[in-house]
Each structure stands twice: as structure tokens, then as C-alpha cells.
Amino acid sequence: MLAPSLPMSGVLPELAAADDPDLALVLRVQQGDAAAFEELYYRHQAGVSRMVANFVRYPEVVPDLVQEIFAKVYLRFDSYSPRLPFRPWLYRVASNHCLDFLRHRRRQPLQVSTTMEDDPTREWTLPDPAGERMQARLVARDLAGKLLLELSPRDRMLLVLKEINELSLEEIGAITGLRLSAVKVGLFRARKRMLEKYRKSERELERRGKPQ
Amino acid sequence: MRCQDFQDRLERRWDDFQMRAHTEECPACQERLALVNWSRQVMLAAEQNVTPPAMAAVWAAVRRATNTSWEFSLTRSFRRLAPYLVAVTVLFIVVAAFQPGIVTSRPSRYASALAAGPDTKVASVLDPDLAPQKPGDVLGIGGR
Structure with missing residues (x-):
């Protein structure tokens, strides 16, 4: 929605x-x-x-x-x-x-803009936040884009304004009509959801990679 | 340093000694720092760069938008009135259907004549060929 x-x-x-x-x-x-x-x-x-x-x-x-x-x-x-x-x-x-x-x-x-072929079985990873298992082997631009696309428009808007446009929290609040505390909470939840989606897709890749 | 202060500074992209000291003793904030750094990397990886349109294209869009807003305001007025027009028309038809007197207030001359039946007396004076005929005497020669 x-x-x-x-x-x-x-x-x-x-x-x-x-x-x-x-x-x-x-x-x-x-x-x-x-x-x-x-x-x-x-x-x-x-x-x-x-x-x-x-x-x-x-x-x-x-x-x-x-x-x-x-x-x-x-x-x-x-x-x-x-x-x-x-x-x-x-x-x-x-x-x-x-x-x-x-x-x-x-x-x-939805279509994902990509400069590479969209191959779901291709090996890819983003840096793991815990830093335990893997470091950046391949940061795939299109798959990072997919993660972003899977977020709700509200979450995506918050992250784009913060991380890509590098706007201040106050400006994001003014744009979205949220209070400062709500912007902070919203950003945190958006990041958490993005991480959950990443882990889910990672599990999916592992499941596909296992021999039958 | 409180966790709330740490988180606020983190969102403002600060990086100082106090923050680093705090992460060493606070696992929750350490995790939060990792999450923020990770999401920043994802966003940078996903970033798309585009060339903005030329100024002339923007002016063209302004002209289009101006024209469209005129047309839109006209059609919007009509769209607002349309349901009322339809409702009034339907109401008129319904009222007319339940009042037949409005449509045919008095029978016509020809309808009265038909209701009275054939005036053979008058007809025979005017035209002798229209003398009373026997039933089935289509040609009118039965009595001759």
C-alpha cells in the first residue's frame, strides 16, 4: 500500500x-x-x-x-x-x-534498473552488518536496488532523503511532515526492514544453492 | 554518553572519541552503528545517477501544465455537474411515465372516429359504392 x-x-x-x-x-x-x-x-x-x-x-x-x-x-x-x-x-x-x-x-x-543481467542464482553479497561471515565479495548494484525497491515507499523515501540526498533530519521532517523523533524512529525501522529483507534473500540463495 | 545522544549523533554523521568509547561499552549501540554503516553502503551501491532535463524542457512542461490546468478546470466543472444532470433527466422521465395525461391529454380526431365505429350511412351517401355489404363481400358486389 x-x-x-x-x-x-x-x-x-x-x-x-x-x-x-x-x-x-x-x-x-x-x-x-x-x-x-x-x-x-x-x-x-x-x-x-x-x-x-x-x-x-x-x-x-x-x-x-x-x-x-x-x-x-x-x-x-x-x-x-x-x-x-x-x-x-x-x-x-x-x-x-x-x-x-x-x-x-x-x-x-515493478522493474529493476540494472546494468547487469538479472540472474537470481548469481553469487552476490553485501557486507554483513555483524561482520562475522563475509566481507564484501561483490556489492551488486542491481541487488542493492532490489532491496531498496522491496521497501515501502515511505521507508524508501526516508532512506533516499537521508543517505542519498544527505538532507538533515530537520529537513526530512519538514518534507515528510514527521516530527524529529518520528524521523529517527522511521529511519531506524526502515534500515531494520531492509536488513531483514537482505537476510531473507540470503537464506533463499543458500537454499537454492544446496544440492538436492 | 547516553544511548540517545549516541543515536542522534550517529544520524547526524558525527564521529568522535565519545561515540567510539560508547560503542565499546554498549553492544546495542555497536549493533546500531553496524546497521547504519551497512545501510549506507547499500544505498550507495543502489544509487542511480541521472542527468537533469534542460531548462527549455522545463519551460515546455510549464506551458503544458498551464494548458492542462485550463482544460482540467473546464472538464472538472462538467464532471461535477454531470451527475445532477443525469439525476434530473431520470426524474423527469419517471414522472412523465407515471402521468399518461401529460403525454396524451385528449384523444385525437381519428381516435374518436375509430371508437365510434364505421359510419356507413354517411359513407354510402358520399359514395354509392360503399353501400352495406354482406360479411365477406370484399368487392361490394354481393347485393347487385
């Missing part, structure tokens, strides 16, 4: 917009300055693209989604309130857009 869309309003006490580096540009855009919007785009295009690509995991649709997100942002500037810094607001719009996309695409089977 996909997570509901994130709330677009609400005061988030952990973040103050006073020292928002984007605020001057945002105000210019609100007065109709297209050049300011382009500057905002160049400032945030890489981060938003990275977030969308790693959350949605359909590389072929990422450019379209990013265009649509920025178009939506441009058309919604009138409703933007500087109570919230611009970047969390932008990422919140992006998150909701990605969730909508996944909701519409839910009926279709």
Missing part, C-alpha cells in the same frame, strides 16, 4: 525560513522574474533528479517527472509561504508527485 500524499501545509518548528538562501530568489519569482526561477532550477535540479531517480527507480521517466515537478512548483509559487524554507517545500512537492506517479503505475509490475 502506498503512502498517502504528504501534507502541503503546517508549521514545522524545527526549521526556520529566516536564513533560507533561496528566499530572495523565491520572492523574485513570485514577482514574475523568470530568470530567478531558472537560477532556482539550476541550484536544485541535481538534488531533485537524484531523489526522484532513487525513489521512483524508473530511469526512463525521471526527466519527465523532474520537468513536471518544476512546472508544478512554478505554477504554485503563489501559494508558497516563506514559513517553510524553499528546499523542503520543493522536495515535498517532488515527493507527492513521485507518490502519485507510483500510485498510477502500481498495477504494472
Whole structure:
């Protein structure tokens, strides 16, 4: 089940917009300055693209989604309130857009973007968290992607924002509408679930590898 | 150092002497550290890099979105009204069906004539060929 869309309003006490580096540009855009919007785009295009690509995991649709997100942002500037810094607001719009996309695409089977052949019997492993049995023999990009895809959209969103976009806990809270403590707990549980899925797939591989 | 402080610093990617000392004496936090490091490696392994779209493509999307929002607002208005239109139409049909007087308030001239039966007297004056016939005298020559 996909997570509901994130709330677009609400005061988030952990973040103050006073020292928002984007605020001057945002105000210019609100007065109709297209050049300011382009500057905002160049400032945030890489981060938003990275977030969308790693959350949605359909590389072929990422450019379209990013265009649509920025178009939506441009058309919604009138409703933007500087109570919230611009970047969390932008990422919140992006998150909701990605969730909508996944909701519409839910009926279709998920595909894993991979540069390698998808062979379930191939030997692979990720570094074991306990460090007891194995060290990294082969860190398979596509299988790491599979682990990420198996998580719920909410868990995946938290991990992508934290580990790939390297946003602060406060910003993640502002984007997802969660309190700081809930973000920490959510991240911890997402990691635990990812580890459980890894161990499950590892057991599955061992079971397949055993002679009948 | 409390475990809560350790976990908070861990999420903020701190790495200091106090934290290392704490992990040596706290197995739970040691496990948590391993989990965080492991998940970071997985995320880095899974990371996809894409090239952002050109600015011109974004402006094109803005134009498309502007047009779509106009069309959408029009169709949305119609979609909101459509159920009411259907309901009113159905109600009108139902009311009309249960009140036949509305449809045919008085019988027509031809219906009255048919109900009265054939006026043979009048017909025979106007046309002698339409004189009373015997039953089955289709051609009207039976009496001649």
C-alpha cells in the first residue's frame, strides 16, 4: 500500500525560513522574474533528479517527472509561504508527485534498473552488518536496488532523503511532515526492514544453492 | 554518553572519541552503528545517477501544465455537474411515465372516429359504392 500524499501545509518548528538562501530568489519569482526561477532550477535540479531517480527507480521517466515537478512548483509559487524554507517545500512537492506517479503505475509490475543481467542464482553479497561471515565479495548494484525497491515507499523515501540526498533530519521532517523523533524512529525501522529483507534473500540463495 | 545522544549523533554523521568509547561499552549501540554503516553502503551501491532535463524542457512542461490546468478546470466543472444532470433527466422521465395525461391529454380526431365505429350511412351517401355489404363481400358486389 502506498503512502498517502504528504501534507502541503503546517508549521514545522524545527526549521526556520529566516536564513533560507533561496528566499530572495523565491520572492523574485513570485514577482514574475523568470530568470530567478531558472537560477532556482539550476541550484536544485541535481538534488531533485537524484531523489526522484532513487525513489521512483524508473530511469526512463525521471526527466519527465523532474520537468513536471518544476512546472508544478512554478505554477504554485503563489501559494508558497516563506514559513517553510524553499528546499523542503520543493522536495515535498517532488515527493507527492513521485507518490502519485507510483500510485498510477502500481498495477504494472515493478522493474529493476540494472546494468547487469538479472540472474537470481548469481553469487552476490553485501557486507554483513555483524561482520562475522563475509566481507564484501561483490556489492551488486542491481541487488542493492532490489532491496531498496522491496521497501515501502515511505521507508524508501526516508532512506533516499537521508543517505542519498544527505538532507538533515530537520529537513526530512519538514518534507515528510514527521516530527524529529518520528524521523529517527522511521529511519531506524526502515534500515531494520531492509536488513531483514537482505537476510531473507540470503537464506533463499543458500537454499537454492544446496544440492538436492 | 547516553544511548540517545549516541543515536542522534550517529544520524547526524558525527564521529568522535565519545561515540567510539560508547560503542565499546554498549553492544546495542555497536549493533546500531553496524546497521547504519551497512545501510549506507547499500544505498550507495543502489544509487542511480541521472542527468537533469534542460531548462527549455522545463519551460515546455510549464506551458503544458498551464494548458492542462485550463482544460482540467473546464472538464472538472462538467464532471461535477454531470451527475445532477443525469439525476434530473431520470426524474423527469419517471414522472412523465407515471402521468399518461401529460403525454396524451385528449384523444385525437381519428381516435374518436375509430371508437365510434364505421359510419356507413354517411359513407354510402358520399359514395354509392360503399353501400352495406354482406360479411365477406370484399368487392361490394354481393347485393347487385
